[in-house]
Amino acid sequence: MIWNESIECMDRESLRKIQSIRLKKIVEHVYHNTPFYRKKMQELGITPDDINSIDDIVKLPFTTKYDLRDNYPFGLCAVPMSQIVRIHASSGTTGKPTVVGYTRRDLSAWAECLSRAFTAYGAGSSDFFHVAYGYGLFTGGLGAHAGAENIGASVIPMSSGNTEKQITLMHDFGSTVLCCTPSYALYLADAIKDSGLPREEFKLRIGAFGAEPWTENMRHEIEEKLGIKAYDIYGLSEIAGPGVGYECECQHGTHLNEDHYFPEIINPNTLEPVAPGETGELVFTHLTKEGMPLLRYRTKDLTALHYDKCPCGRTLVRMDRILGRSDDMLIIRGVNVFPTQIESVILEMPEFEPHYLLIVDRKNNTDTMELQVEVRPEYYSDEINRMLALKKKLASRLQSVLGLGVDVRLVEPRSIERSVGKAKRVIDNRKL
Incomplete structure (x- = not known):
């Protein structure tokens, strides 16, 4: 099923024409309405007249999270505040939050994009959407809510937390689509099992999971435990x-x-574009945003883009699964390590639960990595030899994948703290 066939299946040449018209318009908009961008463009010696097609995007300045924080809260808004009807913000765990303002048209465009996603998953007006993303300043809850309403579905605005109530209402209301983080989906799956309610009494069939990186193995785990088809949804x-x-x-x-968010992939070190299919840092430029359009925003997400037509009929560019964030990457004894690599290893081994904690430290000037991982109940044992063999098996697999020794600690099922939002997987105690 396709929500907006004319755009989602448009030929590349026609799409590039639309992108070119929209880019020129957005550049004029920010040049005249956002002093920050006018100054940046003047420093580079360019004006809106220099932007005539989407190919000219490389002339424009980059934007980073620091620029948003330096202009906190509303310095990057390109319309009067009287036109801003919604404000969202990041969690701000590393300082001031990054703030985003939306006009009515911005919210409408966002709902359109979510409608495309939910339709692609096979959802429609007869579905019950159980939205367990957090509501509030976080974009997940209200974003998924608007997209589901836009396709005519029934929305249950649960928000996150209160797992017992989540399960009761999911069961009693006959929820068919679950929207939450993948780690919370696993938590719900375990809680449903504990609740004693038979899984066949639940009507769930689709999962829309995002807000944190997850692996293919984790997808299979969720699908098996919840009896659904799990889809990735991407945003920031x-x-x-x-x-x-x-x-x-x-x-x-x-x-x-x-058609709304133009993607590029650049080399994060040289900032030059890379060839299609090559991995690099994902960069976005708003093409239709009114409230707070960003030019060439560096996401720090590492991925690759593919422009060949998808067998589904869509011509919209396809992005590989996010490898990780360039700022999530751990450098351990000179080796680049992504938490997703560790997660993949854990999930390919049937003895382990997908719940782990990686603790990085520095002792005697040497980096150390301790991995705490839960053993599934049927494999957890009091026999020391069996547990040692299991520990050795995981450590040696990690060594071969990462090229580094990892101190593995096997822990009891359910002993690692669960999260109702984004899972905390890594603790880095080094004073870097």
């Missing part, structure tokens, strides 16, 4: 929230809504 609060990209039934990459 600075660009729109969920719905910037989505998987189709082929699950052969994430289609990006590039």
